[in-house]
Amino acid sequence: MFTALSLLWFLVVLSVAAVAVVTALSLYAAAVAAGSGREVARRIAAGFGLVWLVWAAVTTALAATHVYRFAEDAVKPWLAAGFAVPVMILLALSRIPAVTRVLSHPAARVHLIRPHEVRIMGVVFLLALALRDLPPLFAWPAALGDIAIGWSATRLIRGVRAGGAERKTLWLNLFGMLDFVVAFAIGILAAPGRAQVLHLAPSTEQVSVLPLVLVPTAAVPVLFTLHVLSLANSRAVAPIPAVAAAARS
Structure with missing residues (x-):
């Protein structure tokens, strides 16, 4: 029988998998747009996919x-470690010369933003709220923050493709990272244990168990790393028309 809990499992797994799939496709597109060739693009996308599957x-x-x-x-x-370890692994892999060349290329800007569109599926927190698995003080900010970033990413991509929107890209990355920081802070401060400061009903314990724990340990690390890489990419020179045109492909 298909229950609300089954729906929550389905949406969480779908959301987490969607982040990985869209990121792999975006890395492939970024490599092609940066002129690295389709073979290199396939290796970069497949390498990310393999690392992510192992970690998942x-x-x-x-x-x-x-x-x-x-x-x-x-x-x-351990929950903090479950977030930090994959972030460090992904940042280390981004230092591979062939990958660095792609990620630092102006044509990669739009593709570093695209995976954030998936964050509209932050509605899973509202479903968990409806099931009384999460407190409103956690569920509403986490859900609305993700939905806002996902919606903003879709709009921002148009500006980036036109060869501009550097300031908006900066703000998207900063707010996107802040959204994660706020969610983690509330999640930890309202969790059972000696560090509990916020005594909410229910607590945020469900964030640390399946299926919801897959969000901070398998999806958020990828998205957080993309924010870091996007900020690093912003140091590149503004894309010339030819590069902007390549980013549209």
């Missing part, structure tokens, strides 16, 4: 054994 399997296994689960009598840093 690892984090799911850890979550299934309740490694991330908040505890009443202890301070457990």
